Amino acid sequence: QKEVEQNSGPLSVPEGAIASLNCTYSDRGSQSFFWYRQYSGKSPELIMFIYSNGDKEDGRFTAQLNKASQYVSLLIRDSQPSDSATYLCAVKGGYQKVTFGTGTKLQVIP
Amino acid sequence: EPEVTQTPSHQVTQMGQEVILRCVPISNHLYFYWYRQILGQKVEFLVSFYNNEISEKSEIFDDQFSVERPDGSNFTLKIRSTKLEDSAMYFCASSVATGGDTFGSGTRLTVV
Secondary structure, three states: OOOOEEEEEEEEEOOOOEEEEEEEEOOOOOOOOEEEEEEEEEOOOEEEEEEEOOOEEEEEEEEEEEEOOOOEEEEEEOOOOOHOEEEEEEEEOOOOOEEEEOOOEEEEEE | OOOOOEEEEEEEEOOOOOOEEEEEEOOOOOOOEEEEEEOOOOOOEEEEEOOOOOOOOOOOOOOOOOOOOOOOOEEEEOOOOOOOOHOEEEEEEEOOOOOOEEOOOEEEEOOO
16 A cells, blocks of 8 residues: 655644645655645645655745655745645656645644 | 636535536646545545546546546546445546646535
């Protein structure tokens, strides 16, 4: 059973701080890694994807991948109240099957 | 901005009935997906579709389910003989060969 694990939270950070969200996965054959944001009652929205070890930055977001440790993380700099949502980690193998984690709820406190 | 369109937004059906959920993926996308999310639970992969055939399916996607691309734009999920436990939000998504999926706004299926 391929698993993607996330701390369910809530993770509370003050406005302007850095939010750090973590994810581990069990399938060493995983090739693609994604972070989605899901507001309550809405559909997932893609934030970042990463394929290679290291960091990938896009605006206030940085995705980090360590395949040896089977670990993916998402950093959100200068957190805003509008960032309050559930963040889903997703992992894709060689074919198109995607496994999602249960998500981490982020609360940004004004 | 291109979007994935799903209809209907909410479907109520009686147990044992068949339902068809409809989706219009983004026009230049090549891969199409159906996911479901039971209330309060994680997003679950059902099936992926590429080049007019299923490329991958999960253990959830049994003989009760089928997908079809009846024309150049629509992508449908058929659920036969619905059960109470099929009640969930069903998301259609599409993607190009690389990158993540663009999700539609979902169809909330309620089986009574």
